[in-house]
Structure formats: structure tokens, C-alpha cells
Amino acid sequence: MYLRFTSRTNADGSVVRYVALAHNRRVAGKIKPDVLMNLGRVDQVDVEGMRRLAASINKHFGGDGDGTGVEAGLVAGAGPLEVVDARSIGATWLLDGLWRRLDIAAAVRTAADARRFTTNMERVLFALVANRAVAPMSKLSAAEWAGEDTVIPGLASMDDDHAYRAMDLLVDADTAGRVQEAVFFAVANLLNLEVDLLFFDTTSTYFERDTEDHGEDAFRRYGHSKDHRGDLPQIVIGLAVTKEGIPVRCWCWPGNSNDQQVLAEVRDDMRDWKLGRVITVVDRGFSSADNLAYLRRAGGHYIAGMRMRDGSPLVEQVLARQGRYQQVKDNLRVKEVRIDGTDVRFVICHNPDQAARDKQQRDDAIARIEAELARIRDQRERDAKRPVGDRTRQRHEAAHVRAECALRDHPSLGRWLVQQPNGRLKVNKAKIKVEERLDGKYLIATSDPAISAEDTALGYKNLLEAERGFRDLKSQLLLRPVFHRLEHRIRAHVLICWLALLLVRVAERATGETWRNINRQLGRISQVTLAGPAGTVVQTTPLRPEHKAIYQALSVQPPARVTTFDPR
Known part of the structure; x- marks a missing residue:
């Protein structure tokens, strides 16, 4: 008798494996398998019960009786097994579970269904995103990583040509933000996010080259560098995040764009999502009168930092008003000020x-x-x-x-x-x-008549989540160096980094741990392939309690202990 494995592919592309207890019998001179008992799905098998069965068999028919593994009992006496392959699986398995739960896979497959690909482009795109989160490297190196160093469920191998095709598919599918919109609503429903406050900020990333692109539609241009590298061409990246720090959309503009020019496009794009009541939170760089008026169109509202040192008469009038501060936290006091002739409310914040x-x-x-x-x-x-x-x-x-x-x-x-x-x-x-x-003070303006002064101040402080997202994009996910030259490939690279940041933030929010720690812990889970005269066994190293806690917190089923047993 032996274990017989079969598989079935679902409509969403996921593969489900089943296991049964079988034996071979000769029919008309040919060997045919005969299923004695169906044991169910591989990921739901009672492994401990099978261990006890193997231990009982060893006890009565020889062996040490410790039941060191079902696969060991099944191939006992058939010759030694040799490790022929070992790859990391823990982190990519977790990210794949989130990828499917957030409907990213479905959104990409919808775009790919109209095209004929010999390779599953959705799996290739996931491999690029997972690489950016686990071990960021170039697309060529990422293709090798996915085929040699880690397990990408549903993808045996890929090359750099597959990577570039997947990037082109992502940009085409995200025209007008369709992929980002689908992902946003899936994330908002799954995590029950509060989307009444959306925080927006911009950053820049530079290219290691001496000259900018030429032409009216040039993308890599010289501009104000927030990385203090004005000597290099750059692009400008915008990011919208929720108050929980979940990045919900990103934008790319030419490197010579300034903050005052891009806010109208951001507001229009978010209005298309029909989110209802939304308060956009922006920093001082976006607080021009035209921008703030645009944010109020169609019933929108804003919380905006105000420049306090530009000599504005309105700001001077606000700062000159007397009044008592309200204690919000140990390090934050607020005072609300109203000015006749305007419906905008001002909040002076003071940090001792x-x-x-x-x-x-x-x-x-x-x-x-x-x-x-x-x-x-x-x-x-x-x-x-x-x-x-x-x-x-x-x-x-x-x-x-x-x-x-x-x-x-x-x-x-x-x-x-x-x-x-x-x-x-x-x-x-x-x-x-x-x-x-002005020591320890900053000034906030809001057009929302209902939000309290305390919530206004705390909401503005959460704008740091957008800055944290940029910091992780550049340091942890290695947004740069950017090796691409064409505009659509650059945009695809930024989108891949955004998707990786989204998965990372969801994992951090659910577990309460940093992604660095999650990645390190799950990186210790490996999938090992053993081969010998008895056949081939593919199994996963045992999970520790900390591994199980991470998967449980994210409602992701951990990888099966035994995934393949192919007897010769």
C-alpha cells in the first residue's frame, strides 16, 4: 500500500491536492491503482493521526516505533533518501495567501484573460512583488530567485522576459487605476478600514544618470529633490494611505512636477472611487489657496498644514488670538481659532x-x-x-x-x-x-465643520504614516536604484513596490510585528525534496509556535507538512 496524490485546479488558478490510501493490482496484465480510502485534502490531513498509525505498524512489525514521519514509514526498507532540493517557503506562502485574500490575483487575471500567454502572468507578477518584499533585487535576479531559491506556489520557473511581460500587463491593467481600485475596496472590506481620512504626500526618487530625458513628454527630469540629489534626474511619486497606514493608491509624475500641480489629479482620481465623505490630509507643501479650494469641490474636505513663516496676514491674525490650550496628550496641546468671514477652522498645536x-x-x-x-x-x-x-x-x-x-x-x-x-x-x-x-507650534486648517480640534490634530499627526511608507519603500523595499529606462516600465516598477508595501502593511497590522521580524521568522521554513529508490517526497520543515501564530493572525493556512509523495 502507498499514498496516492492527485490534484485539481480551481477556477481562480489555485491548485488543491488530495491524498488517498491505495494499492496496485494487476488487471489484464496491467498494473492499476486501487483506492482503498480517501484521506481528503493534503492541507487538511490529520498528520498526527497518521504518525500514530505508522508508529503502531513499526511497533508490531519492527522498527523503532517513534513514528518520525508518515513519509519515513511509507518508504521504510526501500533504500536511503537523498536531499535533492531545498528552498525557502514560509514568507512567500504567507504573501501568496494575502495576495489571494486581497483579490489582487483576481484583478490581474481579469486583465490577463483577454490575452494568450503560455506562462501564468499572474504568478509571475506575484513572484516580482514577493521578491520586492522578501529579498529585493533586479528583475533578472528576481527571475532566478523565483526559480532556484524560493517556492512560488503555482510557478515552477520564470525568466526575465516573463518578468517584463508581467510588468507591461500590470501597467495596461492599471489604466485609470482599475487594479488599485479593486484592491482598495477588497482591502477596505476585509480589514474594515476607516477611509474617511486619507493622507497624501509626495516624494522623489532619482536615477543614476547625468542627463534628463528630452521632449515635451519626458519622464525623467530634473526637479526639486527630496533626497537632496538635485544633480540627478528624478520622478515624483505620490502615495495615499489610510489612518492605519495601509497604502491605497500611488501615482507617478515627471521629475519636474511640484506639489502644487499634482493635487488636482489626486483629488479627481479619488473622487472617481465614490468613497462618500472623505477628508484629505495634506502637508504644508499643498496648502495653497487654489489647492484647498479644489479639495472642497463636490463636498470634499481637508485637513492641511499651514505655513507659519511666510508672513501671511491670516496666519498672523490666527497666532495673535488669545485663548486657552486644551490638553490632548502629555506632549500635545491644541487651541481652536475661528476667524470672521471664513468657514475654515484653525487649530494651533503646541508640543512642549x-x-x-x-x-x-x-x-x-x-x-x-x-x-x-x-x-x-x-x-x-x-x-x-x-x-x-x-x-x-x-x-x-x-x-x-x-x-x-x-x-x-x-x-x-x-x-x-x-x-x-x-x-x-x-x-x-x-x-x-x-x-x-513659534517654538513647538504648528498650525492646521480644516474645512470640516464636524471634526473636533483634537481629532484634527491627531489626524494631521498621522500624516507621518505616508512618510513612513516612503521611508520603507526606499530602504526596506529598495524602490531605488531603478534600472528601467522606459516610462511604462518605471511606472510598473513603482506599482510593484506599492503592492509589496500593501502586503507588508497588512501583515504588520494583523500580527503587531514588524515585517523585518516576520520575514526573518518565516524565512526559517523550508521545503525539502528527498529522492531515493522508493520515490520522491516533498515536505516542509516543522513549524514552530511563532510561525503558527503569524499564519493564524493573518488567517492563512500554513504550508502542508507533506506536499508530494510519488512512489516509483
């Missing part, structure tokens, strides 16, 4: 801890400035007393002027200096006095 840090940083900067000014002054006085020629005296004075210019143009110290009519520098006392009023 940040106020102390601002004062300390300013005092340190002023101390450095005064020390440097004193050094230049003393050196000028010493040089003036030396009996030297005119040309030497001119060189000395030129050196002093260069030192003063360097101090004036310093990126952090220059703001505290003012130049006198005689050209000398001095500390700007008026500037210090103005800044003292």
Missing part, C-alpha cells in the same frame, strides 16, 4: 517637548555664530596691526570676507544673520524674537 528642542537648537546655533563672528573679528584686528604691504593686507581682508560669506550662506546658520550697511554681519535679534513665539 518640541518647544524645548527648538529653543536648544536655536541657542546652539546662535552660540556657534557668535563664536565664529568673534573669531573673524579678532583675526581682522590682529591682521590690521601687522606691518605688511598693501597686497598682503588685501589678501587678508579677502579671506575675512570669504569667511563671512560662508557663514552667511550656511544652510542652517545663515537664517539667524543680517548684513549691516558696512557689510559686516550680526545676529538678527528680531528674527530670534519672532521664532521664540
Whole structure:
């Protein structure tokens, strides 16, 4: 007798394996399998019960009786087994379970059904996303990784040509954001997300090349770099996240786009999703009057950070209003201010801890400035007393002027200096006095009449989730370096990184652990293939309690202990 495995492919492309107890019998001179008992699906087999059965057989008919594994009992006495392959499976299996639960697989298959591919492009695309989350590398290396280093359920192998076709399919399928919309509503329903607050921010990512693209529709362009690499061409990336930190949509624009230009497109795209009441939360870079007015179209509302140092009369009027602060947290106080003639509400937020840090940083900067000014002054006085020629005296004075210019143009110290009519520098006392009023404060405006001042402040602070998403995209998922040249491939690369970030955030939210820890723990689960005279056995290393806890938290069935047993 032996275990007989069969498989069936579902309509969604998933493969279900079944196991039965069988034996061979000769019929008309031919060997045919005869099923004695159906044991059910492989992933639902009572493995412990089969272990006890194997131990009982060993006890009565020889053997150590410890039941070290069903597969060991079945091939006992048939010769030694040799490990012929071993791959990691834990993290990719988890991501595949989330991929299917979030309906990403269904959205991609819908787009691929109209085309004829010899390879399952949905599986190839998942392999690229999983690689970005588990061990980010180039597309060529990712193809090798998927075929040699890890187990991608439903995909035996792939090459770089498959990867590029899957990327092109993703961009075509996501025209007008159809894939992102389908994924968003699936995630919102599955996780019961609150989507009344959506946080939006932008970042930039650069390319390791010296020149930008040319033409009116050029994509890689020079622009304001948020990575402080203005010497390299770049693109601008936008990200919308929920208050739980789940990224729900991303955008790409040419590198010379600025924050004021892109918000209208973002608002229109989100309006197409018909989410109902949505408050968009944006940072100070988007708080122009035109942008805020656009966010209020069709009943929308906003929470926006306001620039406090641009000399706006309205901001000065808000800051001058008297009133008591309301304690929200130990490190946050809020005060609501209303101005006649406008329905916009303003909230002044004050962080005592940040106020102390601002004062300390300013005092340190002023101390450095005064020390440097004193050094230049003393050196000028010493040089003036030396009996030297005119040309030497001119060189000395030129050196002093260069030192003063360097101090004036310093990126952090220059703001505290003012130049006198005689050209000398001095500390700007008026500037210090103005800044003292703003220590630890930031100003928020909201058009929503119902939200409280406390929720407005806390909602704005959650904008850090968007910044955290950008940080993980660049550091953990290695958004750059970008090796692609064509615009649609660059867009596909960003979408793949966004999908990886989405899966990572869902896993973190459900388990309460960082993805770094989840990936490390599940990376210890391997799928091992053993072959010998008795046949081939594919089994997974035993799960530890921490592994089971992760799968259970995400409602993902862990990989089966034994996936294949093919007797010779």
C-alpha cells in the first residue's frame, strides 16, 4: 500500500491536492491503482493521526516505533533518501495567501484573460512583488530567485522576459487605476478600514544618470529633490494611505512636477472611487489657496498644514488670538481659532517637548555664530596691526570676507544673520524674537465643520504614516536604484513596490510585528525534496509556535507538512 496524490485546479488558478490510501493490482496484465480510502485534502490531513498509525505498524512489525514521519514509514526498507532540493517557503506562502485574500490575483487575471500567454502572468507578477518584499533585487535576479531559491506556489520557473511581460500587463491593467481600485475596496472590506481620512504626500526618487530625458513628454527630469540629489534626474511619486497606514493608491509624475500641480489629479482620481465623505490630509507643501479650494469641490474636505513663516496676514491674525490650550496628550496641546468671514477652522498645536528642542537648537546655533563672528573679528584686528604691504593686507581682508560669506550662506546658520550697511554681519535679534513665539507650534486648517480640534490634530499627526511608507519603500523595499529606462516600465516598477508595501502593511497590522521580524521568522521554513529508490517526497520543515501564530493572525493556512509523495 502507498499514498496516492492527485490534484485539481480551481477556477481562480489555485491548485488543491488530495491524498488517498491505495494499492496496485494487476488487471489484464496491467498494473492499476486501487483506492482503498480517501484521506481528503493534503492541507487538511490529520498528520498526527497518521504518525500514530505508522508508529503502531513499526511497533508490531519492527522498527523503532517513534513514528518520525508518515513519509519515513511509507518508504521504510526501500533504500536511503537523498536531499535533492531545498528552498525557502514560509514568507512567500504567507504573501501568496494575502495576495489571494486581497483579490489582487483576481484583478490581474481579469486583465490577463483577454490575452494568450503560455506562462501564468499572474504568478509571475506575484513572484516580482514577493521578491520586492522578501529579498529585493533586479528583475533578472528576481527571475532566478523565483526559480532556484524560493517556492512560488503555482510557478515552477520564470525568466526575465516573463518578468517584463508581467510588468507591461500590470501597467495596461492599471489604466485609470482599475487594479488599485479593486484592491482598495477588497482591502477596505476585509480589514474594515476607516477611509474617511486619507493622507497624501509626495516624494522623489532619482536615477543614476547625468542627463534628463528630452521632449515635451519626458519622464525623467530634473526637479526639486527630496533626497537632496538635485544633480540627478528624478520622478515624483505620490502615495495615499489610510489612518492605519495601509497604502491605497500611488501615482507617478515627471521629475519636474511640484506639489502644487499634482493635487488636482489626486483629488479627481479619488473622487472617481465614490468613497462618500472623505477628508484629505495634506502637508504644508499643498496648502495653497487654489489647492484647498479644489479639495472642497463636490463636498470634499481637508485637513492641511499651514505655513507659519511666510508672513501671511491670516496666519498672523490666527497666532495673535488669545485663548486657552486644551490638553490632548502629555506632549500635545491644541487651541481652536475661528476667524470672521471664513468657514475654515484653525487649530494651533503646541508640543512642549518640541518647544524645548527648538529653543536648544536655536541657542546652539546662535552660540556657534557668535563664536565664529568673534573669531573673524579678532583675526581682522590682529591682521590690521601687522606691518605688511598693501597686497598682503588685501589678501587678508579677502579671506575675512570669504569667511563671512560662508557663514552667511550656511544652510542652517545663515537664517539667524543680517548684513549691516558696512557689510559686516550680526545676529538678527528680531528674527530670534519672532521664532521664540513659534517654538513647538504648528498650525492646521480644516474645512470640516464636524471634526473636533483634537481629532484634527491627531489626524494631521498621522500624516507621518505616508512618510513612513516612503521611508520603507526606499530602504526596506529598495524602490531605488531603478534600472528601467522606459516610462511604462518605471511606472510598473513603482506599482510593484506599492503592492509589496500593501502586503507588508497588512501583515504588520494583523500580527503587531514588524515585517523585518516576520520575514526573518518565516524565512526559517523550508521545503525539502528527498529522492531515493522508493520515490520522491516533498515536505516542509516543522513549524514552530511563532510561525503558527503569524499564519493564524493573518488567517492563512500554513504550508502542508507533506506536499508530494510519488512512489516509483
